[in-house]
Every structure is written in C-alpha cells, then in structure tokens.
Amino acid sequence: MTAKAAPASATVPPAGPIPDVTPRGKRSMFLRRPFFTVALIVAVGYILAAIFAPWVAPYDPVAQSMDAMMQPPTGAHPLGTDSYGQDILSRVIFGARYALIIGFFSVLIGAAGGLVIGLAAGLSGGWLEWALMRLIDAILALPSLILAVAFIAILGQGVDKVVIAVGLSMIGPFSRTVQADVMQVRVQGFVEAAHLMSIPSWQVVWRHVLPNVIFPLAVQVTIRISEAILVSSSLSFLGIGVTPPTPDWGLMIAEGRDFVSFAPWMSAMPGFALALLLIALSIVGDGIREEFDPKGRRGS
Amino acid sequence: MLVQALKKLGQTLVVLVLVSIATFGLLKLAPGDPVQIMLGAEYSQDSYESMTRELGLDQPFLVQYADWALNFVQGDWGTSYIARTDIFTYGFKEALPVTLTLAFFSLSFAILIGVPLGVLSAVKKDTVFDAGAAVFALTGTAFPSFLLGILLIWFFGVKLQLFPVMGYVSPWEDLRLGIYHMILPGLTLSTYFIAMITRLTRATLIEVLDEPYIAAARARGEPNWRVIWVHGVRNIAMPLVTILGLQLGTLIQGTVLTETVFNLPGIGQMLTSAVLGRDYQVVQAGVMMTAFLFIGVNLLVDLSYPILDPRLRDRK
Numbered sequence: 001m002t003a004k005a006a007p008a009s010a011t012v013p014p015a016g017p018i019p020d021v022t023p024r025g026k027r028s029m030f031l032r033r034p035f036f037t038v039a040l041i042v043a044v045g046y047i048l049a050a051i052f053a054p055w056v057a058p059y060d061p062v063a064q065s066m067d068a069m070m071q072p073p074t075g076a077h078p079l080g081t082d083s084y085g086q087d088i089l090s091r092v093i094f095g096a097r098y099a100l101i102i103g104f105f106s107v108l109i110g111a112a113g114g115l116v117i118g119l120a121a122g123l124s125g126g127w128l129e130w131a132l133m134r135l136i137d138a139i140l141a142l143p144s145l146i147l148a149v150a151f152i153a154i155l156g157q158g159v160d161k162v163v164i165a166v167g168l169s170m171i172g173p174f175s176r177t178v179q180a181d182v183m184q185v186r187v188q189g190f191v192e193a194a195h196l197m198s199i200p201s202w203q204v205v206w207r208h209v210l211p212n213v214i215f216p217l218a219v220q221v222t223i224r225i226s227e228a229i230l231v232s233s234s235l236s237f238l239g240i241g242v243t244p245p246t247p248d249w250g251l252m253i254a255e256g257r258d259f260v261s262f263a264p265w266m267s268a269m270p271g272f273a274l275a276l277l278l279i280a281l282s283i284v285g286d287g288i289r290e291e292f293d294p295k296g297r298r299g300s
Numbered sequence: 301m302l303v304q305a306l307k308k309l310g311q312t313l314v315v316l317v318l319v320s321i322a323t324f325g326l327l328k329l330a331p332g333d334p335v336q337i338m339l340g341a342e343y344s345q346d347s348y349e350s351m352t353r354e355l356g357l358d359q360p361f362l363v364q365y366a367d368w369a370l371n372f373v374q375g376d377w378g379t380s381y382i383a384r385t386d387i388f389t390y391g392f393k394e395a396l397p398v399t400l401t402l403a404f405f406s407l408s409f410a411i412l413i414g415v416p417l418g419v420l421s422a423v424k425k426d427t428v429f430d431a432g433a434a435v436f437a438l439t440g441t442a443f444p445s446f447l448l449g450i451l452l453i454w455f456f457g458v459k460l461q462l463f464p465v466m467g468y469v470s471p472w473e474d475l476r477l478g479i480y481h482m483i484l485p486g487l488t489l490s491t492y493f494i495a496m497i498t499r500l501t502r503a504t505l506i507e508v509l510d511e512p513y514i515a516a517a518r519a520r521g522e523p524n525w526r527v528i529w530v531h532g533v534r535n536i537a538m539p540l541v542t543i544l545g546l547q548l549g550t551l552i553q554g555t556v557l558t559e560t561v562f563n564l565p566g567i568g569q570m571l572t573s574a575v576l577g578r579d580y581q582v583v584q585a586g587v588m589m590t591a592f593l594f595i596g597v598n599l600l601v602d603l604s605y606p607i608l609d610p611r612l613r614d615r616k
Contacts, residue, residue, distance in 0.1 A: 134314055134315060134318055135318065137315045137318070138315055138318035138319045138322055139322075141315055141319050141591050141594055141595050142319065142549070142587065142590065142591050142594070143549030143550065143552050143553040143590065143594065144549075144553070145553035145556060145557075146549075146552065146553055146556070146571075146586075146587060146590050146591075149556075149571055149572070149575060149583075149587075150323070150326060150327070150583060150587050151326075152575055153327065153330065153574070153575045153578070153580065153583045154326065154327065154329055154330045226442070230444060233444065234444070234446065234553075234557055237446050237557065237560070238556070238557070238560055238568075238572045239560075239572060239576065240572055240575045240576060250446075253446060253447060253450065256450070257450055257561065260450055260453055260454050260458065261454075261458045264450075264454045264458075267447070267450045268447075268450075268451065268454075271444070271447035271450065271451070272447075274444055274447065275442070275443050275444055275447060278442045278443070278444065279438070279439060279442040279443070281442075282438070282441065282442040283438070
C-alpha cells in the first residue's frame with residue numbers, strides 16, 4: 001500500500017468543531033464513528049480488567065469451595081459459582097487476561113512469520129518465489145482451527161503451546177497480505193530509482209519497501225486479534241487447549257456444557273464475556289480497516 | 301475454457317501434494333517413537349529393528365512419504381493405535397458422512413434464510429427492518445458458535461423440550477428423525493453464514509439494483525417481484541458462490557466445534573479424541589480429509605464461474 005492516508009470520504013460531514021490541524025484528525029474519527037468509539041471503550045475496559053484482575057476480582061479464581069457449588073447468581077457471587085465452587089465473576093475477569101495475552105502474542109507470532117515469508121516470496125522472484133507462493137497456498141488450504149489442532153497434536157497442551165499453535169496457524173494469511181503489498185511496492189518508481197542509484201538492495205528493502213509493508217500489516221494485526229482469541233478459546237472448548245484449572249473462557253464454557261440443564265450460567269457467563277469482547281473487537285477492527293485500509297482487503 | 305480448467309486442476313494437484321507432504325512431515329515431528337509405542341515397555345533390540353524395518357521407518361523421508369501417499373490414495377490409512385480400528389472405515393465411512401450432513405444442512409439453512417433476509421433489507425433499505433438485520437448480521441458474524449449451540453440446547457432442548465439435544469441419526473436412513481436431530485446443530489453452525497450471506501446479499505443487491513438492465517426490466521413493465529428475484533438475485537450468484545467457497549474453511553472448522561457441542565460422531569470428534577490420545581495417524585487422516593474437502597470445493601467454485609456467468613464462457 002503506497003498511500004498511507006486516504007482522503008476522507010466526501011459524504012462524511014465533519015462532526016463538531018473543525019480541527020485546526022487536518023480534517024482527518026484522530027478526534028474526528030471518534031465522533032464520526034459512535035459505534036467504533038463505544039466498542040473501543042468496551043475493549044479498553046477488558047484490557048483494564050485484565051491488567052488489574054487481582055484487584056478487581058472479588059475472589060481467588062482457582063479457590064474451590066465445597067460449600068458454594070453451582071450457586072446461581074447472588075449478591076455474594078454476582079455471576080454464580082461453578083461445579084467446584086469457584087467464583088465465576090473472578091474467573092471471567094482473570095479469563096480476560098488469558099484471552100488477551102493469548103490473542104496478542106499469537107497474532108505477533110503470525111505477523112512476524114508472515115512478514116518473513118511474505119517478504120521472501122515478494123522479493124525473491126524465480127523458482128523460490130513460486131515455491132513460497134505454493135507453500136502459502138498449502139498453508140491457506142487448511143482452516144486455521146484445523147491447522148492449530150494439528151500443531152497442538154505435536155506440541156501438547158498449555159497456555160504457551162496454544163499461543164504457538166495459534167500463532168503458527170495464522171502465518172498463512174499474514175504472508176499472503178505482506179506478499180501482495182511487496183509486489184505492489186517493488187514496481188513503484190521510488191524503488192526503481194533507488195536501485196538505479198545503486199543503493200544496496202538490503203537498504204532499499206529496509207528503507208523503502210519495509211515501511212510501506214509494516215503499516216498495513218499493523219492494521220491486519222489489530223483486525224486479527226479477535227480471530228486469534230476465537231481460535232484459542234475454541235481449542236480450549238474442544239478440551240485440547242489450555243488445561244484446567246486455568247480460568248480460560250473456552251474451558252469454562254466446555255465445563256458448563258455438562259450442567260446446562262440446571263446451571264446454565266456456568267457456560268453463559270464466560271460465553272457472554274467472550275462474545276461481547278469479540279463483537280467489540282470486530283467493530284473496532286472494521287472501523288480501523290475502513291479508516292486505514294481503503295482497499296478493504298483481507299488475507300484469505 | 302477446457303485449457304483453463306485443466307490449468308486450474310494442475311495447480312490444485314500441486315497444492316494437494318504440498319499439503320499432504322506438509323501434513324506428513326509435520327506429524328513426523330511429533331514426539332514419541334511409534335515403534336516404542338507399538339512394542340510397549342519391554343522389547344529387545346532385535347524386535348525394535350525388525351519393527352522399524354516392517355514399518356519402513358528406516359527409509360529416507362521421501363520414500364516413506366511416497367509409501368504413505370500410495371497407501372492413502374488406495375484407502376489404506378493404517379490402524380488406529382488406540383481404538384485398534386481401521387482408520388479408513390472410522391474416518392471416511394463413519395465420521396465424514398456425519399460432518400458432510402451437518403455442513404449440508406447448515407449451508408441449506410444459510411442460503412434459505414440468508415438470501416431472503418439480505419434481499420428484504422436491500423429492498424427495504426434504511427428502514428427499521430434493515431437496521432435490525434444489520435445488527436443481527438454484525439452480532440451473528442462475531443458470536444462464538446459453540447456458545448450459541450449451548451444456548452440453543454438450553455432454550456429449545458431443556459426449557460421448551462422441542463428438540464433432541466444430543467446424538468446423531470442419519471437423515472439418509474430415517475429422514476424425519478434425522479432432520480429433527482439436525483435442526484439445532486444446523487442452526488448453530490449456520491448462524492454465522494446466515495449473517496454473512498445477509499450482509500453480502502444486501503450490499504451486492506443494492507449495487508445490482510442500480511444497473512441499467514434493472515431499469516430496463518422495470519421499463520418493460522415487469523412486476524417488482526420478477527425484477528428483484530429474477531433479474532436482481534441472479535446477478536448476485538457469482539459473489540455469493542465465491543464467498544461461500546472462500547468461507548468453506550470456516551464451515552469445516554465450525555463443524556468441528558458444533559459436533560463437540562452436540563456430541564455428533566464426525567471428523568471433529570475424531571480429531572479431538574485423536575489429539576488427546578496422541579493418535580497421530582488419525583490426526584493425519586482428519587487433517588487430510590478437511591484439506592481435500594476445502595481444496596476440492598474451491599476447485600468446484602472456480603470451475604462453476606463459467607456456468608454462472610455467461611460472459612466468462614469461451615473467451616478466445
């Protein structure tokens with residue numbers, strides 16, 4: 001992508017006082033997109049809850065209590081308790097920690113891997129380019145959850161394993177976007193000019209190609225965090241991701257499934273926490289994509 | 301057109317071979333020595349070596365791969381270490397039909413509900429109905445399917461006791477009971493697709509309705525329903541099929557989750573239990589089946605374009 005800032009759509013009237021710097025200031029974006037702003041506030045709320053979990057949560061998330069098993073929501077336990085007597089509210093709050101950490105780091109792994117493979121595929125040319133392209137095709141031929149399941153089969157279970165498995169499974173779409181961007185940049189005039197000035201290739205890549213690839217990649221990273229969270233909690237829901245008693249939402253939903261007929265809150269509470277975060281993140285992602293990625297292009 | 305189709309087929313074959321090599325190689329990296337697993341705790345050096353030879357594990361990687369691929373194509377997928385059953389029977393004949401049935405029902409629900417919903421919100425653009433459909437579409441695409449499944453079980457299965465919440469009856473054997481058992485899983489899996497198809501149908505139909513041929517149809521005095529459902533909807537088939545093909549991966553991974561929610565004995569259950577039991581050959585078979593399914597359908601999508609769009613036929 002060459003144009004970093006697309007001109008603001010002509011149909012959108014400037015809301016509020018016109019900013020003095022540019023008509024496309026950060027401030028106006030929040031006013032123009034009320035849903036985006038609300039969703040962003042929700043997402044920030046989750047992040048704060050995750051950071052301050054030990055201070056916000058009323059109970060220890062893994063403290064079991066025989067006297068308080070499967071209680072419906074009450075004053076003492078606002079979201080009820082599960083089959084081990086663990087407080088669901090506390091587990092949901094700590095669960096935000098795991099969800100966000102897993103989501104963030106796995107996307108980082110995917111983006112880093114995608115950057116390397118995408119740059120290599122976009123710059124190499126010849127048979128290496130062909131081979132890398134087919135490799136990306138092959139990775140993209142597997143749905144990310146299935147790929148993550150295959151990695152989990154090799155790596156085993158646990159928070160760190162889930163991060164790696166989900167991260168590796170996301171390399172495909174990331175390398176596809178990076179590669180497409182590189183292909184566009186490398187035929188641009190300024191890259192050709194730099195080559196003609198006999199600037200070393202690595203410097204051309206570092207100073208001219210990379211900056212034009214990093215920004216759209218960063219946009220992709222923010223958009224795909226929700227996908228990473230969904231895949232990782234799916235793994236935990238299937239019982240092959242994070243192991244108990246970790247307060248992970250997917251795991252909590254799976255545990256509650258067996259008790260759905262008489263304790264539906266066990267699945268519903270962590271489930272709604274997950275759903276709200278995913279909806280908020282997808283609105284935020286849509287907003288970011290429409291603002292900064294006018295082509296609306298997705299990796300796969 | 302035939303040349304194009306053959307080219308596409310060739311590309312697909314290359315990807316298939318690459319996927320199979322990757323899957324084969326990946327699961328070779330798995331910890332644990334298969335010979336040790338098969339021999340148990342105590343064995344002699346001799347039996348270890350003869351077993352290694354018997355399994356062909358002393359051969360170079362590519363020879364092992366070729367052996368495996370040849371057997372795979374012939375339907376010899378090996379025996380599950382744990383269940384001690386033939387993987388081909390278990391995976392291909394028992395699990396795959398369940399998954400395909402679920403996918404078929406969800407896709408039918410998605411098209412039967414999603415397209416009319418999208419058409420209605422395009423026609424009633426900027427009304428309360430349209431806004432409601434938009435909210436549903438946004439929520440539906442972001443809502444985790446496994447949670448939805450549990451909520452549906454709770455509401456329709458436990459509270460209202462309308463539908464069975466577990467088990468699988470093949471609709472190809474007992475149609476009525478089979479469909480009855482598929483309604484909740486089908487709805488669970490299709491919600492994402494209903495929402496997506498609604499969004500897509502609305503967006504593309506709004507564009508299509510601005511085209512001159514729509515104005516021409518109206519000028520000829522054709523009734524409104526004909527203009528929209530015949531001239532309009534026909535022209536959104538292409539983008540719809542494209543997106544459905546691209547989203548098939550989402551459908552397959554959705555079946556994995558939905559099967560777990562509703563205890564359906566499909567590929568999803570097969571994969572998860574194999575991962576937990578470290579039964580790598582079964583994992584391999586499951587991954588290969590999903591990849592084949594995904595690649596195969598995408599090939600069909602590519603090949604169907606000329607059928608859907610006369611403009612793409614025979615361009616010389």
